[in-house]
Amino acid sequence: MARFRWSAKLTALAAFCLLAVGAAAGLYFGNVGHIRARDQSHQVVVPSALDGFSRSPSLEQQLGVIAEAQSAGQAGRGQASHVVSAAYQRGSSVAGSPAQLFTFIGGNLAGARPSASVANFEQAYPGAKAAEPGPLGGQAACTPARQSAQGVSMCVWFDNDTFGTLVSPTMTSAELAALLVKVRPGIEQPLTR
Numbered sequence: 001m002a003r004f005r006w007s008a009k010l011t012a013l014a015a016f017c018l019l020a021v022g023a024a025a026g027l028y029f030g031n032v033g034h035i036r037a038r039d040q041s042h043q044v045v046v047p048s049a050l051d052g053f054s055r056s057p058s059l060e061q062q063l064g065v066i067a068e069a070q071s072a073g074q075a076g077r078g079q080a081s082h083v084v085s086a087a088y089q090r091g092s093s094v095a096g097s098p099a100q101l102f103t104f105i106g107g108n109l110a111g112a113r114p115s116a117s118v119a120n121f122e123q124a125y126p127g128a129k130a131a132e133p134g135p136l137g138g139q140a141a142c143t144p145a146r147q148s149a150q151g152v153s154m155c156v157w158f159d160n161d162t163f164g165t166l167v168s169p170t171m172t173s174a175e176l177a178a179l180l181v182k183v184r185p186g187i188e189q190p191l192t193r
Contacts, residue, residue: 080108087104089101102170128142138162153175157184164188
């Protein structure tokens with residue numbers, strides 16, 4: 001029974017990732033190109049571990065997050081670049097412990113206006129609320145959502161040259177918002193020249 005619920009959560013997460021990235025590409029990126037692109041000062045990376053979570057290539061394949069990252073890059077009309085993705089897990093549902101997981105898709109975004117991007121996100125998800133973006137600045141928002149009768153949470157951030165989306169079927173919006181602040185410095189790093 002627990003294995004069935006876990007499988008249903010993964011299926012819901014995969015479906016929600018499709019919707020979230022589609023919305024990100026179509027809505028959030030709609031405000032780019034209206035201001036002059038700045039030099040990129042950050043790169044978005046996907047390390048093997050973040051705040052006790054381990055990257056899971058098998059989960060990435062199961063959820064199709066790599067294909068979604070490619071779709072986001074193409075849908076960004078050339079404004080989104082260096083789009084990367086990963087799936088992270090902590091604990092194990094097989095062992096009976098409460099496993100936590102989230103997926104991440106993000107990259108660079110030329111000429112971004114964080115306030116317009118977050119406003120578009122909040123319009124697309126009326127339950128979305130502003131969240132703390134952490135020490136790297138910019139703007140963030142999080143929302144609970146339902147997909148295929150399963151609850152999921154999503155948080156996004158936007159700053160002057162990057163964007164990121166975290167989606168989780170195992171965490172509340174508040175938990176995911178707190179995680180965003182912790183993991184973002186490991187994901188968004190200064191660009192070394």
